[in-house]
Amino acid sequence: MKVKKQVIIATKNKGKAKEFEELFSALNVETLTLLDLDNAPDVEETGNTFEENATIKAEAISNMTGKIVIADDSGLVIDELDGRPGIYSARYAGEHKNDEENIDKVLLEMKDVPDKKRTARFFCALAVSGPNMDTMVVTGKCEGKILTERKGANGFGYDPIFFAIDPGKPMAELSSEEKNKISHRAAALNNLKPIINELFYR
Numbered sequence: 001m002k003v004k005k006q007v008i009i010a011t012k013n014k015g016k017a018k019e020f021e022e023l024f025s026a027l028n029v030e031t032l033t034l035l036d037l038d039n040a041p042d043v044e045e046t047g048n049t050f051e052e053n054a055t056i057k058a059e060a061i062s063n064m065t066g067k068i069v070i071a072d073d074s075g076l077v078i079d080e081l082d083g084r085p086g087i088y089s090a091r092y093a094g095e096h097k098n099d100e101e102n103i104d105k106v107l108l109e110m111k112d113v114p115d116k117k118r119t120a121r122f123f124c125a126l127a128v129s130g131p132n133m134d135t136m137v138v139t140g141k142c143e144g145k146i147l148t149e150r151k152g153a154n155g156f157g158y159d160p161i162f163f164a165i166d167p168g169k170p171m172a173e174l175s176s177e178e179k180n181k182i183s184h185r186a187a188a189l190n191n192l193k194p195i196i197n198e199l200f201y202r
């Protein structure tokens with residue numbers, strides 16, 4: 001019997017976990033996340049950039065498991081807010097990490113900002129770390145605008161207030177197949193593809 005290739009994703013975010021499962025299944029690779037492991041630690045995100053935080057998470061879990069691990073650090077970067085919420089996206093309204101409160105905070109801060117100045121992007125850094133390799137980082141982004149109210153019910157996080165320039169729709173109105181074609185996460189993973197197969201033979 002052919003054993004399916006497996007990779008550990010160092011995340012506790014259910015929205016990310018679902019997207020990675022879908023994105024990797026297209027590559028015939030099975031994903032395990034920290035939600036599947038008992039007693040997985042909460043790795044503190046002490047970096048100053050998405051790239052640093054992804055590296056910190058990937059290396060911590062790879063050191064712990066001795067396996068190849070991919071970590072995702074991502075977030076919403078809003079031009080008018082000088083790049084906030086940025087690396088603080090998950091905890092923008094507080095350490096308890098509440099998507100609805102995070103959205104309310106952004107909508108309030110963007111209340112009087114005219115359409116032309118509502119430009120933003122989702123950014124994703126993926127770090128790959130393993131026992132016999134130097135940690136590698138790739139990135140991807142997805143350009144958009146901040147809506148003035150929630151639209152759509154799909155996705156997670158800030159998706160309901162993000163209008164994706166391509167395909168010209170609110171992110172939360174896209175099906176998972178559509179989001180997985182244009183998302184920052186898909187773009188970053190695309191940059192990892194050239195080395196994905198090689199990872200399994202280290």
Ligand SMILES: O=c1[nH]c(=O)c2ncn([C@@H]3O[C@H](COP(=O)(O)OP(=O)(O)OP(=O)(O)O)[C@@H](O)[C@H]3O)c2[nH]1
Binds near residue numbers: 010158159
């Ligand atoms: O609408 C969204 N659609 C997306 O596709 C998306 N990707 C990231 N985000 C936001 O950015 C935070 C990541 O922060 P983050 O990388 O630290 O992850 P996290 O703390 O949620 O989980 P973990 O992977 O660290 O365990 C998330 O919580 C979200 O608020 C997104 N929002």
Ligand SMILES: [Mg+2]
Binds near residue numbers: 045090
């Ligand atoms: Mg986090």
